[in-house]
Amino acid sequence: MLIDGRVDVKPDNSLMHRVNARAEQQVELCYHCHKCTAGCPVAQEMRFGPDQVLLLVQLNQQDRLLSSRDIWLCAGCEACATRCPNEIDIARVMDALRQVALAEGVRPADTSSVKFHRLFLFLVEHLGRMNEAGLLGAHKLWTGNLLADLGSGAVMVAKGKIPLVPHVLRDRAGMRRLFSRSLHPAAADSGAEEPGP
Amino acid sequence: MKSRIGVFVCHCGHNIASSVDVPGLAETLRRHPDVAFAADYKYMCSDPGQQLIRQAIADHRLDGVVVAACSPAMHETTFRRTAEGAGVNPYRCECANIREQVSWVHQHDQPAATAKAGDIVRSIVERVRQDECLEPLTLALTRRCVVIGGGIAGMQAALDVAGAGYPVVLIERQSALGGRMAQLSGTYLTLEGGSERLAQMIAAIERHANIQVLTEAEVTACSGYVGNFQVEVRTGRPGGAEVTPFTLDAGAIVVATGWDPYDLSRLPEVGGGLLPDVVSTLDFERMLAPGGRLARPSDGVVPRQVVFIHCAGSRDPEHGVPYCSKTCCMVVAKQAMMFRQRVPEGQAYAFYIDLRTAGKGYEEYVRRSAEEHGVLYLRGKVSAVAAENGRLRVSGADTLSDLAVDILADLVVLATPMVPADGAVPLGQTLHISTDADGFFNEAHPKLRPVETLTAGVYLAGTCQGPRDIPETLAQASGAAAKVMQLFSHAEMTQSPTVAAVVEDLCAACATCVGTCPYGARSLHPVRAVAVVNPALCQGCGACVVACPNKACFVRNWRPTQVMAMLDQVGWSGDL
Numbered sequence: 001m002l003i004d005g006r007v008d009v010k011p012d013n014s015l016m017h018r019v020n021a022r023a024e025q026q027v028e029l030c031y032h033c034h035k036c037t038a039g040c041p042v043a044q045e046m047r048f049g050p051d052q053v054l055l056l057v058q059l060n061q062q063d064r065l066l067s068s069r070d071i072w073l074c075a076g077c078e079a080c081a082t083r084c085p086n087e088i089d090i091a092r093v094m095d096a097l098r099q100v101a102l103a104e105g106v107r108p109a110d111t112s113s114v115k116f117h118r119l120f121l122f123l124v125e126h127l128g129r130m131n132e133a134g135l136l137g138a139h140k141l142w143t144g145n146l147l148a149d150l151g152s153g154a155v156m157v158a159k160g161k162i163p164l165v166p167h168v169l170r171d172r173a174g175m176r177r178l179f180s181r182s183l184h185p186a187a188a189d190s191g192a193e194e195p196g197p
Numbered sequence: 198m199k200s201r202i203g204v205f206v207c208h209c210g211h212n213i214a215s216s217v218d219v220p221g222l223a224e225t226l227r228r229h230p231d232v233a234f235a236a237d238y239k240y241m242c243s244d245p246g247q248q249l250i251r252q253a254i255a256d257h258r259l260d261g262v263v264v265a266a267c268s269p270a271m272h273e274t275t276f277r278r279t280a281e282g283a284g285v286n287p288y289r290c291e292c293a294n295i296r297e298q299v300s301w302v303h304q305h306d307q308p309a310a311t312a313k314a315g316d317i318v319r320s321i322v323e324r325v326r327q328d329e330c331l332e333p334l335t336l337a338l339t340r341r342c343v344v345i346g347g348g349i350a351g352m353q354a355a356l357d358v359a360g361a362g363y364p365v366v367l368i369e370r371q372s373a374l375g376g377r378m379a380q381l382s383g384t385y386l387t388l389e390g391g392s393e394r395l396a397q398m399i400a401a402i403e404r405h406a407n408i409q410v411l412t413e414a415e416v417t418a419c420s421g422y423v424g425n426f427q428v429e430v431r432t433g434r435p436g437g438a439e440v441t442p443f444t445l446d447a448g449a450i451v452v453a454t455g456w457d458p459y460d461l462s463r464l465p466e467v468g469g470g471l472l473p474d475v476v477s478t479l480d481f482e483r484m485l486a487p488g489g490r491l492a493r494p495s496d497g498v499v500p501r502q503v504v505f506i507h508c509a510g511s512r513d514p515e516h517g518v519p520y521c522s523k524t525c526c527m528v529v530a531k532q533a534m535m536f537r538q539r540v541p542e543g544q545a546y547a548f549y550i551d552l553r554t555a556g557k558g559y560e561e562y563v564r565r566s567a568e569e570h571g572v573l574y575l576r577g578k579v580s581a582v583a584a585e586n587g588r589l590r591v592s593g594a595d596t597l598s599d600l601a602v603d604i605l606a607d608l609v610v611l612a613t614p615m616v617p618a619d620g621a622v623p624l625g626q627t628l629h630i631s632t633d634a635d636g637f638f639n640e641a642h643p644k645l646r647p648v649e650t651l652t653a654g655v656y657l658a659g660t661c662q663g664p665r666d667i668p669e670t671l672a673q674a675s676g677a678a679a680k681v682m683q684l685f686s687h688a689e690m691t692q693s694p695t696v697a698a699v700v701e702d703l704c705a706a707c708a709t710c711v712g713t714c715p716y717g718a719r720s721l722h723p724v725r726a727v728a729v730v731n732p733a734l735c736q737g738c739g740a741c742v743v744a745c746p747n748k749a750c751f752v753r754n755w756r757p758t759q760v761m762a763m764l765d766q767v768g769w770s771g772d773l
Binding site: 007010011013031032051 | 502544546568573575595597599600601
């Protein structure tokens with residue numbers, strides 16, 4: 001079954017080059033064995049799946065890819081990267097695609113995932129560790145989706161899977177410096193190197 | 198005169214003895230009126246087993262031997278040599294197969310297996326009782342090889358045979374040696390070196406004292422048989438000055454007639470034969486010739502976007518070629534890389550069904566075309582190629598992304614299959630070798646006899662047998678040359694004497710056998726009104742025996758009276 005009508009494949013490898021550079025990968029190594037898609041825990045929710053995402057990168061199908069939910073659904077579990085016979089870190093490719101999408105100002109197909117990513121990074125930056133209760137609560141307030149998964153949430157709290165009191169890193173200033181350095185690599189390069197622990 | 202036949206029953210360890218009562222069988226046979234001696238032994242093919250046979254022949258003055266053991270395909274030669282060494286004519290030594298045909302297939306029924314073994318051994322005793330003493334046939338041998346085709350296959354075979362000291366006549370239809378390889382601009386896996394090697398090979402052929410090269414020459418007729426062929430050759434261009442055909446005597450023939458390119462006009466839906474910028478891989482080889490300028494045919498512009506289409510015509514019964522041409526995946530990878538070396542800013546695309554890259558270093562080579570030269574492989578076929586503003590719109594499918602794909606290209610290269618060289622089928626008829634449904638010559642056995650044909654003394658080398666690449670072609674050519682050298686290493690040829698013969702008093706010279714014989718071994722005597730057998734060609738198949746309306750034909754040591762007597766021994770010793 002062919003989707004979306006015909007596409008013109010143009011000799012313009014801009015998307016592939018950008019993604020390869022950001023992810024430090026070579027997506028053209030992919031020979032489409034589908035092993036990544038076969039093992040991906042969220043592939044059934046995706047429209048293309050990891051293998052086809054790599055192919056669409058090779059075909060420079062920027063519009064299709066950056067606006068798709070697939071790049072936001074990726075859980076980053078690295079099952080694909082672990083299994084890939086050509087050692088392509090597909091999770092990093094997905095991450096690079098998300099970065100390109102945000103840089104291009106493409107409206108994400110799945111805003112809930114973007115909010116999740118933002119909150120996750122916020123918590124790690126400021127607490128030094130992830131806090132499940134805080135993340136879930138904030139995510140529910142931000143998305144307005146208050147009642148979803150309430151039952152399983154209660155069970156997880158009862159089993160102690162979601163600690164209500166956050167663990168906090170002692171050297172939170174160090175963590176913030178790490179964040180700042182990765183967000184603004186040029187500024188960090190000029191600063192003094194952190195001594196090791 | 199009463200026969201003095203010895204029967205030797207083998208246990209084959211437990212192979213036979215576990216389901217056949219071997220000592221009991223030997224004991225029963227001792228009471229057989231035509232059996233002078235019977236014994237059983239653990240392994241009859243072992244040295245002590247063979248010594249037992251020799252001793253019994255001497256002690257009991259035996260004149261015939263039956264070894265009840267494994268299939269004759271296994272040890273007939275062994276036991277015949279044993280019998281011959283002890284003074285019994287080897288053609289009066291036969292194997293009764295009580296292993297493959299009895300013990301192995303009746304493992305859980307000893308009484309029935311033993312009874313069946315008895316039937317088989319008694320029937321072979323009947324056969325030996327009527328076996329003639331025969332001598333192997335010896336035939337004269339012309340130690341000269343004719344090689345048909347002056348491409349790399351024929352040249353390699355010629356060099357190998359000539360290098361062993363035998364004279365070779367190399368017959369080439371074109372005006373120069375080199376064949377299809379001379380049309381290639383580069384060869385995988387390293388692009389350099391192919392043409393230099395070919396030039397060296399041609400030079401070596403031309404200065405070789407044992408090789409006579411005939412160019413613009415064709416084989417027009419062939420008669421005779423292994424060791425004694427008469428090959429009629431005609432030289433000169435068709436339509437040019439006629440040259441009287443002449444005949445060469447040869448002991449062996451190597452056929453190396455190569456391949457022709459597939460006709461592009463059979464692929465109009467992708468522009469084949471219609472659009473000038475749709476070319477074949479062989480055309481593209483010429484365009485990539487070193488030193489030349491890479492220019493597309495229509496307007497001489499350097500192509501930037503090149504689309505390769507794999508399996509163009511092949512693996513496609515609709516287009517007349519059901520087979521895989523085997524080399525094209527590698528050719529496309531090679532040409533795409535050569536193209537990128539010439540046009541670094543260019544982009545190559547390749548539509549494929551599967552990438553078939555079996556061969557040492559081949560998979561890595563195709564991967565390199567994608568990894569280092571950016572060839573974009575798209576898994577799917579192209580449905581149409583159409584001209585559009587001086588370029589070519591290629592409409593295809595990519596089945597991995599489920600996308601219908603359009604590419605605007607400057608040049609389309611069709612990876613078309615190898616087809617048999619023009620004239621292969623009539624040449625096969627001339628040489629009495631068969632061709633398959635696609636027109637490639639048939640080997641004697643697809644797995645076990647890949648360089649021989651069913652006509653003894655005619656061997657195959659290279660792509661005339663089926664698509665293959667240069668290393669495989671050279672290996673097969675050397676294999677065919679080794680068969681020729683093996684044949685020529687004998688002073689004369691020996692042949693099994695168990696061939697057809699004629700009872701001349703019964704023969705009506707109706708020539709039914711002549712038409713029936715698959716080996717051309719039967720003919721009518723030029724003077725007398727009888728059919729005769731050429732024992733050099735006869736393979737002893739028995740087709741003429743069945744066909745003869747007067748029952749005048751028989752195969753030596755397989756006479757109808759023998760076969761009837763053998764049948765009489767079967768099946769009346771119990772309920773099987």
